[in-house]
Amino acid sequence: MDSPRIITKRVNRPDSFAKVTGRAKFTMDLSFPGMLTGKILRSPRHHARILHLDPTPALKVPGVKAVITARDLPPVVYGFGDRRADMTVFAIDRVRYKGDEVAAVAAADEDAAHEALERIRVEYEDLPAVFDPEAAVQEGAPQLHDDSPGNIGVRIRINKGDMDRALAEAYLVREDRFDTQRVHQSYAEPYACVADWDAEGKITLYTGTMNASGLQIMLSRVLKVPVGRIRVIQSHTGGSFGSKVVLNSIYPASAVLSRITGRPVKMVYTREEEYFASRPRYAGRYYVKTAVKRDGTILGRELTFFYDAGAYCDMAAAMIIVCSHRNDSVYRIPSIRTDAKLVYTNKSPVGAYRGYGNPQNTFAFDSQLDMIAGELGLDPAEIRLRNATRSGDTTVHGWKITSCGLTEAIEQTVKASGWKAKRGKRRDLRRGIGMACTIHEVDDRHSDAFAGSNAHVEILPDGEAVIYSGEGEYGQGRDTVFCQIAAEVLGLPLESVRILLPDTDITPYALGPWGSRVTYSGGLAVARAAEEARKILLQEAANMLEANPADLHLREGKIFIRGIAQPRATVAEAAHFALFRKEGKRIRGSGQDEPATTKMDPTKQSSPCSTYSFACQAVEVEVNEQTGEVKILKVWTANDGGNILNPIGAEGQIEGQVLQGIGFAKTEEMIYRHGHLLNPDFMTSGTAGPFDAPPLDIYFTKTHDPSGPFGAKGVAEVAAPPTAAALANAIYDAVGVRIKKLPLSPENVLQAVREQGGPGR
Amino acid sequence: MNRSFFVSPASVGEASRMSQENPQAFFMAGGTDLLVLRKNKLIHPQPILYLRGIPDLAEIRRDANGGVRIGACATLHAVAKHPLIQKGYPLLAQAALAVASPQIRNKATIGGNICLNSRCWFYNRSPFWRVEYSECRKATGGTRCYVLPQSHKGCFALQSGDTVGPLVAIGAKLHLVSSRGERILDIEDFYLGDGIRYLALRSGEMVTAVLLPEPKGRGTFIKFRSQNNLDFATFNLTLFPPQEGGGSRIVVSSVASKPLRALKAEALFDQGAPGKEVVDQAMKEIPLVSFVRGSVEFKKQVLAARMTEAIAAAGNLLKE
Numbered sequence A: 001m002d003s004p005r006i007i008t009k010r011v012n013r014p015d016s017f018a019k020v021t022g023r024a025k026f027t028m029d030l031s032f033p034g035m036l037t038g039k040i041l042r043s044p045r046h047h048a049r050i051l052h053l054d055p056t057p058a059l060k061v062p063g064v065k066a067v068i069t070a071r072d073l074p075p076v077v078y079g080f081g082d083r084r085a086d087m088t089v090f091a092i093d094r095v096r097y098k099g100d101e102v103a104a105v106a107a108a109d110e111d112a113a114h115e116a117l118e119r120i121r122v123e124y125e126d127l128p129a130v131f132d133p134e135a136a137v138q139e140g141a142p143q144l145h146d147d148s149p150g151n152i153g154v155r156i157r158i159n160k161g162d163m164d165r166a167l168a169e170a171y172l173v174r175e176d177r178f179d180t181q182r183v184h185q186s187y188a189e190p191y192a193c194v195a196d197w198d199a200e201g202k203i204t205l206y207t208g209t210m211n212a213s214g215l216q217i218m219l220s221r222v223l224k225v226p227v228g229r230i231r232v233i234q235s236h237t238g239g240s241f242g243s244k245v246v247l248n249s250i251y252p253a254s255a256v257l258s259r260i261t262g263r264p265v266k267m268v269y270t271r272e273e274e275y276f277a278s279r280p281r282y283a284g285r286y287y288v289k290t291a292v293k294r295d296g297t298i299l300g301r302e303l304t305f306f307y308d309a310g311a312y313c314d315m316a317a318a319m320i321i322v323c324s325h326r327n328d329s330v331y332r333i334p335s336i337r338t339d340a341k342l343v344y345t346n347k348s349p350v351g352a353y354r355g356y357g358n359p360q361n362t363f364a365f366d367s368q369l370d371m372i373a374g375e376l377g378l379d380p381a382e383i384r385l386r387n388a389t390r391s392g393d394t395t396v397h398g399w400k401i402t403s404c405g406l407t408e409a410i411e412q413t414v415k416a417s418g419w420k421a422k423r424g425k426r427r428d429l430r431r432g433i434g435m436a437c438t439i440h441e442v443d444d445r446h447s448d449a450f451a452g453s454n455a456h457v458e459i460l461p462d463g464e465a466v467i468y469s470g471e472g473e474y475g476q477g478r479d480t481v482f483c484q485i486a487a488e489v490l491g492l493p494l495e496s497v498r499i500l501l502p503d504t505d506i507t508p509y510a511l512g513p514w515g516s517r518v519t520y521s522g523g524l525a526v527a528r529a530a531e532e533a534r535k536i537l538l539q540e541a542a543n544m545l546e547a548n549p550a551d552l553h554l555r556e557g558k559i560f561i562r563g564i565a566q567p568r569a570t571v572a573e574a575a576h577f578a579l580f581r582k583e584g585k586r587i588r589g590s591g592q593d594e595p596a597t598t599k600m601d602p603t604k605q606s607s608p609c610s611t612y613s614f615a616c617q618a619v620e621v622e623v624n625e626q627t628g629e630v631k632i633l634k635v636w637t638a639n640d641g642g643n644i645l646n647p648i649g650a651e652g653q654i655e656g657q658v659l660q661g662i663g664f665a666k667t668e669e670m671i672y673r674h675g676h677l678l679n680p681d682f683m684t685s686g687t688a689g690p691f692d693a694p695p696l697d698i699y700f701t702k703t704h705d706p707s708g709p710f711g712a713k714g715v716a717e718v719a720a721p722p723t724a725a726a727l728a729n730a731i732y733d734a735v736g737v738r739i740k741k742l743p744l745s746p747e748n749v750l751q752a753v754r755e756q757g758g759p760g761r
Numbered sequence B: 001m002n003r004s005f006f007v008s009p010a011s012v013g014e015a016s017r018m019s020q021e022n023p024q025a026f027f028m029a030g031g032t033d034l035l036v037l038r039k040n041k042l043i044h045p046q047p048i049l050y051l052r053g054i055p056d057l058a059e060i061r062r063d064a065n066g067g068v069r070i071g072a073c074a075t076l077h078a079v080a081k082h083p084l085i086q087k088g089y090p091l092l093a094q095a096a097l098a099v100a101s102p103q104i105r106n107k108a109t110i111g112g113n114i115c116l117n118s119r120c121w122f123y124n125r126s127p128f129w130r131v132e133y134s135e136c137r138k139a140t141g142g143t144r145c146y147v148l149p150q151s152h153k154g155c156f157a158l159q160s161g162d163t164v165g166p167l168v169a170i171g172a173k174l175h176l177v178s179s180r181g182e183r184i185l186d187i188e189d190f191y192l193g194d195g196i197r198y199l200a201l202r203s204g205e206m207v208t209a210v211l212l213p214e215p216k217g218r219g220t221f222i223k224f225r226s227q228n229n230l231d232f233a234t235f236n237l238t239l240f241p242p243q244e245g246g247g248s249r250i251v252v253s254s255v256a257s258k259p260l261r262a263l264k265a266e267a268l269f270d271q272g273a274p275g276k277e278v279v280d281q282a283m284k285e286i287p288l289v290s291f292v293r294g295s296v297e298f299k300k301q302v303l304a305a306r307m308t309e310a311i312a313a314a315g316n317l318l319k320e
Helices: A016-020 A056-060 A110-119 A163-169 A212-223 A250-261 A271-277 A316-323 A358-376 A380-387 A406-417 A478-490 A518-545 A571-580 A647-667 A722-735 A746-755 B012-021 B034-039 B076-081 B083-088 B090-097 B110-115 B127-133 B164-170 B263-270 B275-285 B296-319
Strands: A036-042 A048-054 A064-068 A101-107 A121-126 A152-160 A172-179 A192-197 A203-207 A230-234 A265-268 A283-292 A298-310 A335-344 A431-444 A453-459 A465-469 A497-499 A552-555 A558-561 A587-593 A609-623 A630-640 A696-700 B026-028 B048-050 B060-062 B068-071 B173-178 B181-186 B206-212 B220-224 B235-240 B249-253
Touching (some): A036 A110, A036 A250, A036 A271, A048 A101, A056 A064, A064 A110, A064 A250, A101 A110, A101 A250, A163 A283, A163 A335, A203 A212, A203 A250, A212 A230, A212 A250, A250 A265, A271 B127, A283 A358, A298 A316, A316 A335, A316 A358, A358 A380, A358 A431, A358 A647, A380 A406, A380 A431, A406 A431, A406 A609, A406 A630, A406 A696, A431 A722, A453 A518, A518 A552, A518 A558, A518 A571, A518 A587, A518 A609, A558 A571, A571 A587, A609 A722, A630 A647, A630 A722, A647 A696, A647 A722, A746 B296, B012 B048, B012 B206, B076 B083, B076 B090, B076 B110, B083 B090, B090 B164, B090 B220, B090 B235, B110 B164, B110 B206, B164 B235, B220 B296, B249 B275, B263 B275, B275 B296
Parallel strands (some): A036 A265, A203 A230, A630 A696, B026 B048
Antiparallel strands (some): A036 A101, A048 A121, A064 A101, A172 A283, A192 A203, A192 A265, A283 A298, A431 A609, A453 A465, A453 A587, A552 A558, B060 B068, B068 B206, B173 B181, B173 B206, B220 B235
16 A cells, blocks of 8 residues: 555544534534423432323423323333343332432423423432442342342353462462442533434434444334434534433333334433433452462463442443453453452442543552562562563464554553652652553444444545444544545545434434444454445446556546556546446445454453554552642553554554543442442533643554554553553552542542551651 | 523623612622532522623723732733733732633633632532531521531531632732722732621622732642642632741631731741741641541641642742
């Protein structure tokens, strides 16, 4: 291939102008004639039987057009995709968390809707509630679901290699407990939708989903409406970071309200609802036992893991499959024994947040790895280099590592951060540096069915190209990368390529945003579609020019014959010729990626991912032992995302991830007291903002993936996981205090300083 | 139906009269606090009396006594950026810049910051959230306080405007006007020390200006926040070292229903006592209450540490 013209170059996002000028339409901006406002009635109780529910008084409020409860929907119990089914759109006879959906109203305006909610009569009988996962699995704990004894929704037991032997042969065995907290994704745009159930029985749903194809199917199942009668249109989306893949109750609720009233219905979450009733990051409790040799080689790891799922499994049932074993493959660990429990508690359900359990896991494992290094007298960078997974490895779970920049990432981090001069040397200044490493799945398979991406690329008579893909754009840069890829293949200027947001009536099925796969799998599909379009175009051009297609090439929207410097025609002319000649032909290529992977199963050996990304990160701090304040002086990241197609986008990904990593590590926490969420807003939940961002060094390893599009992998989730561990490790380096619980807030740091021996150590 | 009338009086007199005639009326300048309280159904303004249509209420200028007069409707941004403030009262500029975010500072006013409704974790929440804490004295006139459960009466909601600490330390006065007359009040006398009845405003009275005396020497302002850079303070500390054996100020604000001065500690500071003695005395005079984030032990430790650092730094300032 010629050297790249557009991929790997610094280009602007195609949608940036629309967004910064405020012209991009988000779901909340949409308005339709006769549109009503919908609102959900939520349970104020943590766990209760519904003795009596009478929604009819709500209808007396002027402006209220309809009110619905579980009785107005088919009695479908569903889960996420084909995962464990334990939810209904509205509670039927029991509520299981404060925020659980009980009813919904549609009214002419928001005030009327609020008043209507207040009029709905509900009589509850409180049931005992449980809020801690270890308490929930105890004998005698309140049971949330009749078919889940011990409140265990999913249990995964893994036994690979020979853990008992590893423990017997080990020079050192460390056992530690780590706790991480719930945090919210803090996307700027809350859940919102407009549903229109029209007179022909077709449902159109406008919403900022990451997963239009999947949502169409889930909605069909829940409403018992054929898939072909449901159209999901993705609006511009104000961030998601993993959350907006689920079927939020507002989607079927607004659809049914629309059917009853005959009018479109809009529902928008308040920011408070986001905290009470969306899908934040799970809190994890990790009991980690690791066996190592004298030289730091890891022999095996045993994990007992409690995944606090809240009241319903939803996406968590899919997530625990990945996060119960993914982090076993960042280092070469020959034996693994894991008991992972997804536990029900009377809190809101949880969901995906950039990393999919990776930040929590990495905090536990990489904090402990530093503790092990400390006991052995080894440099934390050395112990990581010794154990690092390398290209060509087959890991303990059978994962085949076809490209790996981890060693380069660690070495680069050591070099760029001045590690050797800093680590273990500045305790008198209360300064420290710490590091952590991670692996992330790229394009993981969870079924034996189609698990890939489809795309079409069409060249229009004016020479412009349009991309049709079912993969979503929610800020991560799909639009940019796909347009770059198509422009590169077709020899068009980037401005001549555009892309539609997913619309299930128009864009083809795509698996959705799992495991950083959109550039990888979606990109492959787009590249193949563009390649097919290119072939058709060149054939038509050859006919038009009476030349041999093999002698033609494309550049900057023009068609050249080999050996002749001047262009012979434009792409527009060839496209016009093709379409309007006798027996005219559309120039439309289709492409598909179907990963050659096997279904992920932590209990077996599998090859579930197309490839894997890696990263190393170092954080330098200055700690004030009197106040617990930890100042982050600088962060260094070294990321293996394969060939970086969109450098500005990739850098943005890293910047955003590090800020979210800092929030998770240091400032953010959803605080529950007796199950009651105390801080449902940005300010008091501690969401990190621009003024919390530290100086940041970004490096991408020189890794080329053999199967990714133009050698690319994914970078979307690989830089958030290491931050918390690196920060905890840096604090240890600075003041000799080891903290195993997040967040590393001033109060928690001070408490640890006090407990572990006071300042001045 | 939750509607408020919105009125834009043309003069202070008119605004004051309407406020007196309508006991449910609220003044609004930037609205950054009022509108949130209204949305949470904690206040029910009827009507809202919008002040920014009144001319001359946002002016910042020198006054006849060599000090500065700041109109109550001057935005926090305008206050922070004004050359007179930056030059003569840098701690006030710093405090104004410590409030929230640039977007909020462009709307919020210094008058609003001074009169800010006292805040509490259990008060500033939505009706849905407050179902679990429905007996809050301030929110519903109930019988309990969830911050100090053992208390039988009183409210411990906090004075929370960041500019207040520096204004107390500077010795600012407030110009209060009603349709029946006007008066000047020391800012320290403006706060009554109760979370529910927290301001010494009479019926129909409004703050029209903040009056700053001639500038003092240099001092230190610290806004300590545990979490991100948006939040209200865990505490504010404003410190002026003594000049020629007198006039020091140690003001701790955002920790009680009114700003607090450590008077005995100031006396020790004036006399040149060692920093540790000053700090120990100050900590005895500043009562602290545990909130959800920020136990008493934590706040004591951090406040003492930052005060010690500030006194040491002030010592260096004096030597320059």
